[in-house]
Amino acid sequence: MKTTPFTEKHIALGAKMHEFAGYNMPIEYSGIIDEHLTVCNAVGVFDVSHMGEFWVKGPQALAFLQKVTSNNVAALVPGKIQYTCFPNEEGGIVDDLLVYCYEPEKYLLVVNAANIEKDWDWCVSHNTEGAELENSSDNMAQLAVQGPKAILALQKLTDIDLSAIPYYTFTVGRFAGKENVIISNTGYTGAGGFELYFYPDAAEAVWKAVFEAGEEFGIKPVGLGGRGTLRLEMGFCLYGNDLDDKTSPIEAGLGWITKFVEGKEFINRPMLEKQKAEGTTRKLVGFEMIDRGIPRHGYELVNGEGEGIGVVTSGTMSPTRKIGIGMGYVKPEYAKVGTEICIDMRGRKLKAIVVKPPFRK
Numbered sequence: 001m002k003t004t005p006f007t008e009k010h011i012a013l014g015a016k017m018h019e020f021a022g023y024n025m026p027i028e029y030s031g032i033i034d035e036h037l038t039v040c041n042a043v044g045v046f047d048v049s050h051m052g053e054f055w056v057k058g059p060q061a062l063a064f065l066q067k068v069t070s071n072n073v074a075a076l077v078p079g080k081i082q083y084t085c086f087p088n089e090e091g092g093i094v095d096d097l098l099v100y101c102y103e104p105e106k107y108l109l110v111v112n113a114a115n116i117e118k119d120w121d122w123c124v125s126h127n128t129e130g131a132e133l134e135n136s137s138d139n140m141a142q143l144a145v146q147g148p149k150a151i152l153a154l155q156k157l158t159d160i161d162l163s164a165i166p167y168y169t170f171t172v173g174r175f176a177g178k179e180n181v182i183i184s185n186t187g188y189t190g191a192g193g194f195e196l197y198f199y200p201d202a203a204e205a206v207w208k209a210v211f212e213a214g215e216e217f218g219i220k221p222v223g224l225g226g227r228g229t230l231r232l233e234m235g236f237c238l239y240g241n242d243l244d245d246k247t248s249p250i251e252a253g254l255g256w257i258t259k260f261v262e263g264k265e266f267i268n269r270p271m272l273e274k275q276k277a278e279g280t281t282r283k284l285v286g287f288e289m290i291d292r293g294i295p296r297h298g299y300e301l302v303n304g305e306g307e308g309i310g311v312v313t314s315g316t317m318s319p320t321r322k323i324g325i326g327m328g329y330v331k332p333e334y335a336k337v338g339t340e341i342c343i344d345m346r347g348r349k350l351k352a353i354v355v356k357p358p359f360r361k
Contacts, residue, residue, distance in 0.1 A: 004049035005141045005203035015223060021113035023050040026223040035226035036319040039191050040360070043147035043214050044222035048195070049203075051142055052116035054109040054123060055134040061105050064131035067266055068123065069099065070249055072259040076101035081168045081186055084257050085249055086122060087268045091275070092245040093252075095119050096237065098186060100170060108182075112239045126267070141203045143196045145210060146222075146230075150193035153214035158183070162194065176209035178202040188227065190234035190358060229316050232325065235286050235357020241297055242284060242313040242327055250275040251329065252284045282310060283335040286357040289324030291350040293343065300344040301328050309334050312343060318359055324352075325359045 001024040010017060015026035026047065028035060038044045056065060065073040071084035080101050086094035095115040100108040111119045120135050127133060145154055151162050157176045165171055165185045175181035175196065182197035198206055211219055228238070237243050237252060249258045250272055260273050289295065295315030303309050315326030326343075334341055337356050342349040 002050070004047055005200045006047045006049065006143075006207060009207060010047065010221070013221060015221070018224075020224055021050055021116075023113065025050060026221070028223040028225045029221050032223070032225040032229060033319045035220060035222040036229050038218065038220045039147045039189055039222060039226065039230055040320060041148070042218040042220075043145060043149040043153055043193070044220050044226065045210060045214075046144040046146065046222050046224075046227055047142075048144050049141040049200075050113035052109075052111040052113060052119060052135075052137040053140045053197070054111065054120065055136055056107045056109060056123075056131050057134070058105055058130075058132040060129040060131040061107055064127055064129040065099065065107060066264050067129070068126050069097075070254075070258040070266055070272070071099070072261050072264060073099060073101075073107070074261075074264070075259075078103050079169050079171065081170055081184065082257075083168075085243070085254065086119065087249065087258075087266060087272060088245060089268055090246070091248045091268060091271050093239070093243050093247055093249060094122050094245065096239055096243055096254075100182075100184070114240060139199065140197050141200045141206075142198075143206065143210065144187065144189075144193065145196065145214075146187055146189045146193035147191045149214070149217040153210070153217050153219060154183075154194060154196075156213040157209050165194070176202075176206045178205060181206075188236060189230040190236075190360065191230065229319055232314050232316050232327070233318055233320060233358060233360040235327065235359065237284075237327075238314060247329075248272060248275060248280065251280045251282055279332060281331070282329040283332055284313070284327060284329055285335050285354050286325070286327050286359065287341060287352040287354050288321075288359065289326075289343075289350065289352050290340070291352075292324075293345050293348070293350040294324045295326035295328075295343050295345070295352070301330055301334075302342045302344055302349060303334065304340070304342065306342075306349060309341065320360050326352075327357070330354075 170184035310330035
């Protein structure tokens with residue numbers, strides 16, 4: 001298994017480790033619920049160094065990105081970030097990702113860890129424009145410092161005014177005594193905070209500084225288990241669960257990142273444009289359990305008569321709500337908020353109701 005610059009720290013802290021996307025990653029430390037609530041109420045630190053990073057540079061950078069991504073990259077200005085996806089030719093999604101705009105001819109793509117090789121091959125094979133591509137995934141470490149008190153802790157470590165970095169923007173500067181650190185306000189938890197990108201040789205110093213700065217605020221390390229429950233409470237999609245090569249962004253409710261602007265002829269635009277206009281045969285919805293039970297990925301969704309209407313893609317027991325929550329694809333006639341559906345849990349038909357995420361207000 002691959003390691004991150006923090007793997008030995010996780011092990012020393014007694015983390016429960018498991019393979020994820022080829023990496024030896026921490027699943028939990030003090031327990032998923034405790035870590036989840038720490039992020040909601042204070043500040044938690046995630047090692048997300050396994051994520052992939054690609055540079056796209058040169059005069060053809062924008063043209064290339066306009067072709068391979070669904071969102072309108074031309075709308076970005078330096079310092080801004082955009083959520084988007086790589087559509088494939090069959091109507092599915094190669095991956096969902098972030099695009100960081102450094103300058104008109106320099107962009108950073110942040111992709112999912114499990115898809116680094118697939119995404120890189122996709123970009124290289126579709127780069128008929130001749131953009132300059134560089135895979136820097138092994139040359140970047142990343143910590144996500146999340147929670148309402150993250151800004152108080154991190155502000156001690158930089159002269160950059162963190163309150164002047166709005167959501168989905170970033171800056172680059174000195175942090176914890178290290179130069180050229182990317183400080184980004186995106187996050188995957190809904191609890192506020194920042195992502196820090198830096199060279200692997202700065203990992204030890206940054207980790208130590210962050211935990212010392214956050215000590216008075218009850219800072220804790222958080223594993224992938226807590227990351228999963230936090231993102232689901234916000235209704236954020238997870239590639240491999242809610243999105244995949246056969247799921248279109250229109251079906252997934254990602255029409256807002258699929259921009260049919262003039263002059264942007266991105267991959268599979270005609271099919272997605274048709275879906276947008278005519279509708280799809282299924283839609284991604286959020287639901288809350290009425291009956292007691294925990295929905296899980298792969299459980300069948302049925303109507304009151306027991307007929308199959310879809311499938312659960314993500315599900316858990318909400319640590320903040322103390323009820324089962326989930327997302328799944330259903331036939332359009334069952335997608336309206338307030339519709340009662342059932343989850344087939346090993347033969348038991350348990351009631352749920354369609355709601356509009358986020359589940360955590």
